[in-house]
Amino acid sequence: DSGVTQTPKHLITATGQRVTLRCSPRSGDLSVYWYQQSLDQGLQFLIQYYNGEERAKGNILERFSAQQFPDLHSELNLSSLELGDSALYFCASSVNYGYTFGSGTRLTVV
Amino acid sequence: DQQVKQNSPSLSVQEGRISILNCDYTNSMFDYFLWYKKYPAEGPTFLISISSIKDKNEDGRFTVFLNKSAKHLSLHIVPSQPGDSAVYFCAASEGETSGSRLTFGEGTQLTVNP
Numbered sequence: 001d002s003g004v005t006q007t008p009k010h011l012i013t014a015t016g017q018r019v020t021l022r023c024s025p026r027s028g029d030l031s032v033y034w035y036q037q038s039l040d041q042g043l044q045f046l047i048q049y050y051n052g053e054e055r056a057k058g059n060i061l062e063r064f065s066a067q068q069f070p071d072l073h074s075e076l077n078l079s080s081l082e083l084g085d086s087a088l089y090f091c092a093s094s095v096n097y098g099y100t101f102g103s104g105t106r107l108t109v110v
Numbered sequence: 111d112q113q114v115k116q117n118s119p120s121l122s123v124q125e126g127r128i129s130i131l132n133c134d135y136t137n138s139m140f141d142y143f144l145w146y147k148k149y150p151a152e153g154p155t156f157l158i159s160i161s162s163i164k165d166k167n168e169d170g171r172f173t174v175f176l177n178k179s180a181k182h183l184s185l186h187i188v189p190s191q192p193g194d195s196a197v198y199f200c201a202a203s204e205g206e207t208s209g210s211r212l213t214f215g216e217g218t219q220l221t222v223n224p
Contacts, residue, residue: 042116043154043199092153100156101146
């Protein structure tokens with residue numbers, strides 16, 4: 001157990017739907033990062049939050065949004081889902097340095 | 111624009127031999143480099159890192175080499191064990207302070223055969 005908790009572990013949904021992925025960082029970690037791993041692709045950075053504020057944005061689609069709440073947990077919202085959004089979504093947290101990853105949410109869009 | 115590239119999608123070695131995984135980067139502002147290992151159904155886990163002020167860092171069976179002029183780093187695993195079979199990701203950042211985002215390569219699937 002890395003200390004970073006992601007729920008749900010698996011999600012199957014239809015095209016056009018909206019889903020929310022949740023991440024609880026390690027205790028004390030202020031930064032939360034979201035990454036997407038599609039088939040045969042590396043980890044693509046989506047977005048970073050630090051202590052509730054958006055810190056950096058990567059290749060995140062406009063259909064996707066995220067937020068970090070006062071208790072530091074984060075949610076990634078994916079809407080108008082397309083088949084190509086099927087991927088593993090990882091959350092990571094850090095405090096001083098070094099990412100700790102959660103085990104990911106596997107999203108399948110059918 | 112792929113700033114961190116791992117050109118070998120897969121590598122197969124015999125148990126007890128050396129595994130060498132390679133990584134190239136293009137962003138000259140990167141000054142901190144890491145390797146992560148990923149087993150199926152798990153998130154990536156940190157393996158070893160190196161700052162740009164060094165050219166080598168060793169931790170047990172794992173050694174990372176950095177060639178700044180070539181913008182190239184490599185991970186050596188000696189001796190390789192079947193339990194090392196996993197996907198290895200190279201990552202880089204501008205600075206090692208809190209909040210530095212990591213840019214990852216595509217990963218290399220290492221298979222160590224008994």
